[in-house]
Amino acid sequence: MPKQVDHRERRESIARALWTIVDQQGWARTTMREVAREAGASLGQLQHYFSSRSQMLTFAIKFAADQTSQRVTQGMAALDQPPHPRDVLRVVLIELLPFRPDARATSRMNAAYVLEAMHDPTLHEQVALGLRDGRAMVERLIRQAISDGQISPHRDPAIETDLILALTGFAPLLELGVIEPQAALAAIDQHLDQLFPPGGAR
Amino acid sequence: MPKQVDHRERRESIARALWTIVDQQGWARTTMREVAREAGASLGQLQHYFSSRSQMLTFAIKFAADQTSQRVTQGMAALDQPPHPRDVLRVVLIELLPFRPDARATSRMNAAYVLEAMHDPTLHEQVALGLRDGRAMVERLIRQAISDGQISPHRDPAIETDLILALTGFAPLLELGVIEPQAALAAIDQHLDQLFPPGGAR
Known part of the structure; x- marks a missing residue:
């Protein structure tokens, strides 16, 4: 042992x-x-x-994913229970984006991994699987929120899921100082407010 | 000569x-x-x-930016004249994202460049300048569309600009096959439809 x-x-x-x-x-x-x-x-x-370098990267990225999910779990524990899906998505986005030093380190690892995966079939499969799992989790949450009347039933759950995922596009813009952290947060909040109208959707 | x-x-x-x-x-x-x-x-x-490798990358990325802007110019020429700002943003996003082979090549170059820039101060400055110029162009277009009544005056132009920029986050998701091209296009269209309500905003 x-x-x-x-x-x-x-x-x-x-x-x-x-x-x-x-x-x-x-x-x-x-x-x-x-x-x-x-x-x-x-x-x-x-x-x-x-x-190989490739195996080392795969291990480091799994470790990064574990760290991210621990930070998400901690963030969720700080929310009202049961947490509102809007707040859950906000915590996930904040922990995926380079707002804080630990999230910055994992975000950079992810960027390197994704770029490497474009040219390495084994990594490609691994990273695509991980991203599809993440996407499926977000889509389940959005479908549930539509059922629960927190998101309008006129919204397309697949499109709304993809638009949430697109918000990870803030990562390089934050890293390079093109967008300030508070501006990215304001944009995320506005997007979530449109998706989850205050007081419910029905 | x-x-x-x-x-x-x-x-x-x-x-x-x-x-x-x-x-x-x-x-x-x-x-x-x-x-x-x-x-x-x-x-x-x-x-x-x-x-150096770094100088070679800088040159290749400038060439990639020229190619992208030529493709954007061609795409704009195919629009109704004068073009609607919604259509302009759509052309820009389509040419920045890896939907077609030539855009895919430039998109991969950009991803490599951005990642490299995170660790290279000279590249960092160059890429940040380029992205800030692009951001400023989008913001001018959005402010004009608000003045022209194509976007609601209640929208915050800076936030809307940042949300348009975030849509470039589809690049790695398209590259890795996590999102299909038609799904990314549908999401872009829905985002633009919300920003530019059909028939104008006033």
Whole structure:
């Protein structure tokens, strides 16, 4: 048992080292040697865990997804119970977008991963599956909100889901300082207010 | 004069070679040596034009921006004259998103550029300037449409501009097949229909 814990901790410390390097210089310039150095390991030790850059990225991104979902769970716990679907979507968007340092690190990892996935069939399948799962979760929430009269029954749930997903397009605009965080939040709030009219939709 | 033309053509053929390589294997794995080979040039010749990967990327992205703006101009010429601002925004979004092969190539270049810019101060400044110009153009169009009664005067032009920009978030979702092109188009149309109510806003 202690050995397994060590093993997991080791992998996590490597994932964090990878994030640090990617955050500093981008995935394109990240080598396994540098990640090993940052993690205080030898290249051989790193290769014991990951035989390729691609495998290392996959692990780091799964770890990033776990971190994001922990932040979402924490954000949801702070909401009124049961939470309003509008507030749930707002928490998810805030944790996916680079508003805070920890969300920024995971958002950059995601951007690198998505770009890499466009040219790597294995990563492509993994990232597409993850995004489809996320999309399906948002669509279920929207369909439920239509049933519950919180969203107008005239809205198309698939289109509304896609428009929510499009809001992740703020990530590069926030990263590059083209849009200020409070402006992005105001836009997200306005979009959600239109979708969930105050006082219900019926 | 012919020498200048040759020079420009040479740079363009290098830009196209770079796109091909980036399209095939991603920016992270692109080396100047491979781009030289694809362009039918020696590494030395390539280095005569660009002393670094970063400079090569900057040139290729400017060329990509020119290509995009040519496609937008062509798309606008096909509209009723003077064009309705809703149709102008639709043409711009369609040419920015990877709906067609040529737009796909420029969209991938842009994604690589934006990611690279997060870690490179010079690129950061360039890409942020370009995006701010684009944002300002969209905001002027929206403010004009409010003045002209095509958009409700109750809408906040800055927020509406940011929500239009967010629609570029469909790019990775289209690239990875998470959203089908017709679904993304339907979402764009619905967003534009809400912003520009048929028959005018007043």
